[in-house]
Amino acid sequence: MSEQLNQASVPEMSSKEADSYARAHRPARDFKSRSDYLDHELTIMKPRRWRLNLPGRDFRFEWEDLVPALAGTIGITVMYSAVMSSWAAGFGLDADFIIENVRVEMLVSALLFCIITSGFLNPRANLAGNHGPMIPLIGMIAASGAHPLALAILLGTFGLILSITKGGSRLVTLTGDGVAGGLLVFLGLSGSLSQINALIGWSSDVGVAYVGFVVLLANIFIYAYLAKIGKRWLAIPLCSAVAVGLALALGAPFAFETAPGLPNLNPAYWWGSTETGWKLGLPNLQHFIASLPFALLAVAMWSPDFLGHRIFQELNYPPSAKDTLMDVDDTMTGCSLRQIVGTAMGGGNVTSSWGTYMIPAAIAKRPIPAGGILLGVLCIIVAVSGYPMDIAVWRPVMSIALLVGVFLPLLEAGMQMVKETKDTQSAGITIFASAVVNPVFGWAISMLLDNNGLIGDKERAERLSVADRIIIPGAAFIISGIAMAAVGMLPGVPPLANF
Numbered sequence: 001m002s003e004q005l006n007q008a009s010v011p012e013m014s015s016k017e018a019d020s021y022a023r024a025h026r027p028a029r030d031f032k033s034r035s036d037y038l039d040h041e042l043t044i045m046k047p048r049r050w051r052l053n054l055p056g057r058d059f060r061f062e063w064e065d066l067v068p069a070l071a072g073t074i075g076i077t078v079m080y081s082a083v084m085s086s087w088a089a090g091f092g093l094d095a096d097f098i099i100e101n102v103r104v105e106m107l108v109s110a111l112l113f114c115i116i117t118s119g120f121l122n123p124r125a126n127l128a129g130n131h132g133p134m135i136p137l138i139g140m141i142a143a144s145g146a147h148p149l150a151l152a153i154l155l156g157t158f159g160l161i162l163s164i165t166k167g168g169s170r171l172v173t174l175t176g177d178g179v180a181g182g183l184l185v186f187l188g189l190s191g192s193l194s195q196i197n198a199l200i201g202w203s204s205d206v207g208v209a210y211v212g213f214v215v216l217l218a219n220i221f222i223y224a225y226l227a228k229i230g231k232r233w234l235a236i237p238l239c240s241a242v243a244v245g246l247a248l249a250l251g252a253p254f255a256f257e258t259a260p261g262l263p264n265l266n267p268a269y270w271w272g273s274t275e276t277g278w279k280l281g282l283p284n285l286q287h288f289i290a291s292l293p294f295a296l297l298a299v300a301m302w303s304p305d306f307l308g309h310r311i312f313q314e315l316n317y318p319p320s321a322k323d324t325l326m327d328v329d330d331t332m333t334g335c336s337l338r339q340i341v342g343t344a345m346g347g348g349n350v351t352s353s354w355g356t357y358m359i360p361a362a363i364a365k366r367p368i369p370a371g372g373i374l375l376g377v378l379c380i381i382v383a384v385s386g387y388p389m390d391i392a393v394w395r396p397v398m399s400i401a402l403l404v405g406v407f408l409p410l411l412e413a414g415m416q417m418v419k420e421t422k423d424t425q426s427a428g429i430t431i432f433a434s435a436v437v438n439p440v441f442g443w444a445i446s447m448l449l450d451n452n453g454l455i456g457d458k459e460r461a462e463r464l465s466v467a468d469r470i471i472i473p474g475a476a477f478i479i480s481g482i483a484m485a486a487v488g489m490l491p492g493v494p495p496l497a498n499f
Contacts, residue, residue: 020046022057035230038064038365042321045367047123049330053369059123061370064233068361069374071236072127073382074401075356077392079130080105080349086135087348090142091278099389103263104270105347106383113338114376123369124327126309128338129354133305133439134298138350140487141294147280147287149271152343154288154295155350159336162299169328171303171447171476172310174468178426178456179446181417184308185427186434186442188411192403199399203252211250215243215396223404233364235404243396254394258386263346270346277346293486297440298350300480304443306331306353308410312362315413324367326358356402359409426456437490444480448473 024044031037041060047053055061084098084105113128141151162168175183196216203212219239226232248254264270270277283291306328313325331353339351361371382388391397418427426446434442446455451469453461461469481490488495 020044021059025060035365038062039318039321042317042324042365042367045123045321045324047323047367047369049124049327050122053120053123055370059367059369061374062366064364064366065361065371065374067233067237067364068357068366068371069378071360071401071405072129072354072357072371072375073378074236074240074392074397075405076106076109076129076354076379077102077382077389078398078402079132079135079356081389081393082135083130083138083350084348086138087142087148090139091280093279097278099258099386100263101346101348102389103261103383104265104345105342105349106379107263107265108342108345108347109338109349110376110379110383112341113334114372114379117334117338119369119373119376122327122330122334123324123367123372125330125334126306126326126368127354127357127372127375128331128335128351129357131298131301131305131350131352132355133301134294134350137294137297137487137489141291144290144294144487145286146291146294147283148278148348149343150283150287151291151295151298151350152339153283154291155298156336156340158295158299159302159332159339162302163329163332163336166329168303168306168332170472172307172328174451174464174472175304175307175443175447176423176426176450176456176460177417177419178423179430179443179450180307180311181414181423182427182430182446183304183434183439183443184311184410184414184417186414186431187308187439188407188409188414191407192411195399195403195407199395202395202399206253208250208252211247211252211396214250215246215400218242218246219400219404223408232409233360236360236401239400239404240397243400244391244394247394247396252396254390256387256390258389260384260386262384265345267344267346271344278348293483296479296483297487297489298352300444300476300483301440302332302335302352303328303476304439305355308413309353309355309358309362311417312359312409312413315416316362316365326353326368356406360405363409422457426450429455437484440480441484444473444477448477 021044026040028034028037031040045059047058053059080102081098084101088094088098109128118125118127199216200212203209219242222239222242223235226235271282274281310326310328317324335351335353342349342351357371357375361368418424429449430442430446433445450456451461451464451473484490485493486496
């Protein structure tokens with residue numbers, strides 16, 4: 001993992017430097033291969049931080065950008081639907097609420113944060129997507145007496161504090177290769193198994209038990225072939241299309257149900273009454289108290305999540321493409337603002353770095369802005385037209401897209417990072433601790449042990465300061481541990497908070 005994280009403050013560029021991309025650009029025909037052309041594009045880009053970036057002057061659209069855009073659209077539709085379904089179950093809301101809230105989130109995130117923020121204002125900030133590890137906790141959040149708007153305000157505030165103090169990038173820098181590799185292996189393996197089981201279980205439930213196996217078998221061969229020819233970035237659209245075709249041909253049931261339409265974008269409709277929207281009204285002090293431990297936990301999970309996405313860029317981009325790597329602190333700023341604004345508009349998403357976009361984009365050797373703008377356009381089309389949402393959340397598409405676009409690449413990247421004997425020990429402890437509790441616990445305790453030389457590279461530990469060895473990793477472990485204990489996530493330990 002690179003130790004050279006870009007800092008939040010970037011010197012002002014001269015007009016000559018600002019226009020360097022347009023001057024340095026060369027057409028694809030000048031290169032021996034498409035891969036060489038894409039590498040060159042990554043090395044000459046000089047994104048402007050929180051200033052206007054323009055197509056042609058600062059970046060270009062390439063047809064490879066369609067792949068992460070499509071992957072991100074499928075992934076976010078799936079994730080948003082899962083989040084809103086969990087909120088609806090917790091608060092007793094109907095299916096109409098789910099559809100309308102998903103549409104709110106897709107429109108807000110697409111326009112304000114995919115197109116405007118990451119596309120034009122700061123291409124160093126990865127898109128603000130969904131916080132997948134928090135989905136299983138949403139039922140507990142609702143039952144605890146928490147309030148979605150209170151949770152969003154707290155989460156966004158904590159995230160802004162961490163980004164302003166550059167705490168996010170500091171935590172990523174202090175995560176050694178063994179710990180990072182172990183974390184990716186655990187996330188990739190556990191996620192892959194969950195999607196395989198979900199697809200096979202769905203096949204049995206709808207009366208076509210063989211469909212899941214056939215779809216998975218076909219995609220094993222397709223994914224292997226794409227890896228052999230160096231075209232893994234095509235995995236999501238191609239494997240998803242094959243999954244749809246095979247499942248329908250083998251008799252799996254499917255029907256379009258979501259009609260075209262626009263959601264209500266008036267915050268007063270969602271939060272101003274106990275008769276409309278969420279039917280909760282505005283949050284009070286008790287709601288903020290109940291939401292506090294969950295907000296702390298969500299922010300504690302951000303650093304390992306961001307780490308995994310940045311590693312994919314480092315593994316696939318040329319070493320000199322430092323200026324196009326996602327900036328952890330700027331991404332944290334975008335996620336924090338998106339959390340507050342999106343929920344204030346009525347949405348229920350819990351946000352994080354957009355993995356189903358970043359991972360395919362990194363594999364395709366594409367920077368953030370062009371694909372982010374295309375993704376935003378696709379999300380708007382899907383949200384308004386309605387019917388594509390039914391395809392994206394259909395189990396064969398959902399599981400295959402997550403498998404080949406997120407979890408298998410995570411697993412592969414983790415194994416690539418664990419190259420030396422000293423790293424295998426750190427990776428093994430990280431996987432072990434993650435299995436005991438969850439990936440945040442595994443990351444926090446392994447980082448503390450690794451930075452003190454108790455596992456992993458002892459020479460690296462000797463080069464670290466007291467703050468980097470003890471204070472920062474210790475604080476990360478204690479804060480995340482307290483948050484997990486408060487909400488009852490430590491095995492066998494009753495929740496400290498009385499939910």
